Amino acid sequence: MFRKNPPEGEMPGPEDFRFTDPEIPAVACCCPARPTVKVIMPPAAGRPHPVDLWLCGHHYRASLAALLAAGATVEDLTAPPARPQADQVAAPA
Numbered sequence: 001m002f003r004k005n006p007p008e009g010e011m012p013g014p015e016d017f018r019f020t021d022p023e024i025p026a027v028a029c030c031c032p033a034r035p036t037v038k039v040i041m042p043p044a045a046g047r048p049h050p051v052d053l054w055l056c057g058h059h060y061r062a063s064l065a066a067l068l069a070a071g072a073t074v075e076d077l078t079a080p081p082a083r084p085q086a087d088q089v090a091a092p093a
């Protein structure tokens with residue numbers, strides 16, 4: 001039942017790359033959940049450089065209006081890595 005190595009034919013299916021990509025933190029910035037999106041906050045008064053925020057789906061949806069107002073860029077971590085989806089949520093300048 002709890003074997004260290006699964007026998008041939010019992011290998012796990014395709015993994016969610018959020019769990020294997022070393023560049024994605026195991027815990028979101030907002031809560032102990034896995035991050036679903038990477039939000040890049042643009043520079044602003046008192047913040048001279050962009051800041052990355054790793055948010056879970058729940059807190060991303062809860063913060064969406066504020067993120068839109070701040071002109072944040074959102075990268076969906078659930079998208080396949082071969083086709084990264086960087087969506088600019090702010091209106092183009």
Ligand SMILES: [Zn+2]
Nearest residue numbers: 030031056059
């Ligand atoms: Zn959260």
